[in-house]
Amino acid sequence: MSTTASTPTPLRPGPTGALSPARTLATAARVLRQLRHDPRTIALLILIPCVMLFLLRYVFDGSPRTFDTIGASLLGIFPLITMFLVTSIATLRERTSGTLERLLALPLGKGDLIAGYALAFGALAIVQSALATGLALWFLDLDVTGSPWLLLLVALLDALLGTALGLFVSAFAASEFQAVQFMPAVIFPQLLLCGLFTPRDAMHPALEAVSDVLPMSYAVDGMNEVLRHTDMTATFVRDVLIVAGCALLVLGLGAATLRRRTA
Amino acid sequence: MMNYDAVRTDPPDGTPDDPAVRADSLSVVRGTRQVLRDLAFTVPRGQITGLLGPSGCGKTTLMRAIVGTQAKVTGTLDVLGHPAGHPSLRTRIGYVTQAPSVYDDLTVRQNLDYFAAILDPGRSAADRRADHVTRAIADVDLTSHTDALAGALSGGQRSRVSLAVALLGAPELLVLDEPTVGLDPVLRRDLWALFRDIAASRGATLLISSHVMDEAERCHRLLLMREGSVLADDTPDALRARTDSETVEAAFLHLVDEAAAAARAKETTR
Numbered sequence: 159m160s161t162t163a164s165t166p167t168p169l170r171p172g173p174t175g176a177l178s179p180a181r182t183l184a185t186a187a188r189v190l191r192q193l194r195h196d197p198r199t200i201a202l203l204i205l206i207p208c209v210m211l212f213l214l215r216y217v218f219d220g221s222p223r224t225f226d227t228i229g230a231s232l233l234g235i236f237p238l239i240t241m242f243l244v245t246s247i248a249t250l251r252e253r254t255s256g257t258l259e260r261l262l263a264l265p266l267g268k269g270d271l272i273a274g275y276a277l278a279f280g281a282l283a284i285v286q287s288a289l290a291t292g293l294a295l296w297f298l299d300l301d302v303t304g305s306p307w308l309l310l311l312v313a314l315l316d317a318l319l320g321t322a323l324g325l326f327v328s329a330f331a332a333s334e335f336q337a338v339q340f341m342p343a344v345i346f347p348q349l350l351l352c353g354l355f356t357p358r359d360a361m362h363p364a365l366e367a368v369s370d371v372l373p374m375s376y377a378v379d380g381m382n383e384v385l386r387h388t389d390m391t392a393t394f395v396r397d398v399l400i401v402a403g404c405a406l407l408v409l410g411l412g413a414a415t416l417r418r419r420t421a
Numbered sequence: 422m423m424n425y426d427a428v429r430t431d432p433p434d435g436t437p438d439d440p441a442v443r444a445d446s447l448s449v450v451r452g453t454r455q456v457l458r459d460l461a462f463t464v465p466r467g468q469i470t471g472l473l474g475p476s477g478c479g480k481t482t483l484m485r486a487i488v489g490t491q492a493k494v495t496g497t498l499d500v501l502g503h504p505a506g507h508p509s510l511r512t513r514i515g516y517v518t519q520a521p522s523v524y525d526d527l528t529v530r531q532n533l534d535y536f537a538a539i540l541d542p543g544r545s546a547a548d549r550r551a552d553h554v555t556r557a558i559a560d561v562d563l564t565s566h567t568d569a570l571a572g573a574l575s576g577g578q579r580s581r582v583s584l585a586v587a588l589l590g591a592p593e594l595l596v597l598d599e600p601t602v603g604l605d606p607v608l609r610r611d612l613w614a615l616f617r618d619i620a621a622s623r624g625a626t627l628l629i630s631s632h633v634m635d636e637a638e639r640c641h642r643l644l645l646m647r648e649g650s651v652l653a654d655d656t657p658d659a660l661r662a663r664t665d666s667e668t669v670e671a672a673f674l675h676l677v678d679e680a681a682a683a684a685r686a687k688e689t690t691r
Contacts, residue, residue: 180542188527188535195526195570256522260586263488265511266539419492419506421451 177269185266185274189248190281203244203282207236207290215298222299226385229300231354233291233309234381237283237317238374239345245279245324246337253328259420268413276321276409283317284310304384308394312380315401319373322408329415348374353382373404439502441466441594441626442487447496449482455649456482459496462644462654464628469620471640472630473673479649480630481519484596487628488516501593512540515587519598521579522586525572529563529582530554532571533589540590557585560615562608577604584612588619595619597629601636613639634670645673652676 193200211229218225252258261271291309294300302309327344331337351361351369358369369375380397387394442464449457456479464470472480485491486498489506498505501513523532537550558564561581566574571582584600597616601609613636619625620641629640637643638657645652645660653660653676657669666672 178542180544181539184535184538184542188524188531191531192524192526255525256518256520257524259490259518260516260522260536261539263490263511263514263516264536264539265508417492419490419494421492 177267177273181266181270182273182277185271186277186281189275189278192248193278193282199244200282203240204286204289207232207240207286208293210236211290211294211298215294222301225298226301227382228354229294229298230302230309230381230385231352231378233287233294234312234316234377235349235352235354235374236290237287237313238320238323238377239341240286241279241283241317241320242324242327242345243338243341244282245275245321246328246331246340247324247334249275249325249328250331250334250337254333258416262416262418268416271416272325272409272413275325276318279321280314280318283314283321287313287317302385303388304386304390308384308390309381312377312384312398312401315398315405316374316377319377319401319405319408322405322412325412326408326415329412345374348372351375352378354378373401376400376404439466440464441501442628443497443499445497447486447494447498449479449486449491449495450493451482457486458649460651462651464626464644465642466626467620467624468641469616469627469629469639470642470644471637472628472644472646473632473634473637473669474646474652476632478646480632480646481598483646484516484598484628484630488514488596490516512590513593515589515592515595517580517584517587517595517597517600519602521571521576521583523571523579523582525579526570528568528570529558529574529585530567532582533557533585536586537589553589553591557588560588561585562611577608580604581608581612591623591625593625595625595627595629597627599630599632601631601633609636634668634673637669643669645676647677647680652680 211232214229214232215225218228249258252261258271262268287310291306291313295302295306295309323344327340328337331340351358351365351372352374353369358366358375361369376397380394380401383391383394383397440463442462444463445461447457447460448455460483472483474480482491486494487500487505489500489510494505500507500510503510524535527535533554534550537554541550541553558567561584563578563581563585566578571579574582580600580603584597587595587597595616601612604612616627616629617639620627629636631637640657642654642656643660644654652673655663660669660672661667664672664675666675
């Protein structure tokens, strides 16, 4: 233990505003560094969507048209689900380990923390979606009329939406058990109502109305627009804006659940 | 006793002579329970103040209130010349929670690098940050474990990583919640030497909680707490003299009995 009597120079306190790019980037780098020490999670995140698509391709071996619809929808749904799970557990751990309390006692803006997480998991989602999209298009003969870049764009926005929902939901989970149970509670109803199993306009009118206000419906609609049209349709632009808007809204709600003072 | 009076007559403005912490009619409610009731005390600057009392007496709640993470705090609580929880205090206070709050899946250095980047962000500060991190690791004697994952360390080592984070940026006030719990005698002695050094050479104020009474002898001043109230606010010597006791532990027991007797007397006169 060193007990030398020299005084370190005091730090120059940085600005403590709502968003500081340096703090946001430091947080994103820290989250990615944590993941790097956990290669199994990375492998699962990246490989599972690919394996599922592969499986699906041969489940629908006799009807490639069905694979086109479901495959494109799933390219939007996978990033949402995985990012939801990863984020809700990661933030919950941050809350229960006391590091969140420590961070909020430091000059870290709530927006920095949320944006840092969104950035880190967004980067991961890009890798995940790029691999899944590439595999589906070039090896599994997914027949898409539009640009694969648009597929990737929707997938990324879906991942952000998943991150946002995960952050938000983790505020209401007291344990990992509860956090995992929020998956069926928040994601499954959207999965059933998003038009993956049956077109939304063929559902009971009440359910169709519910599906109209669920963000995953627009994620799947957006994917189907790319599937059927060569250029960006007005519907596609609407879908993308709705998913992005929902992601931002829920991120904002997530930031509001972070309290510097707790009981 | 002289110290006590000197502190109480300090001017109430934000000059450096002002106490590091000044509380008046400070109360905290958690749920339906009143955890702190009507506290009034000061913590002088540049000294080690021990916060002692049995488990559950409100030490952690008081520390959280001072750091600004406790909700439902009423009364006056000024820290370094600002109301507790003021944004400008966030770089000036180092806080160590009872359970180590570090990332288990990062190495010791990566943990400190991150918290240093939050305190002092930006590429231009990278060199200064690296110095602070290296120094903080040396301060808690973990230089040989710099690149070990925090989760792979022993309990005592992890709590020292947590302490190192609080030392970053040379804070003016260090609030340490049971920092020596579970440590062996050699480490405890070394940590107390570090605490005294931080107070003496860096002029920092330390507020250290403990329920081990023998650590009280190492503090400049003591705040003795019991059931959400301050029983005594004095130097260890003055406490022993006042209660005619050999040790601080005996003094504390004497004060507890005295308080209980006073409470009983109040009951009967009612």
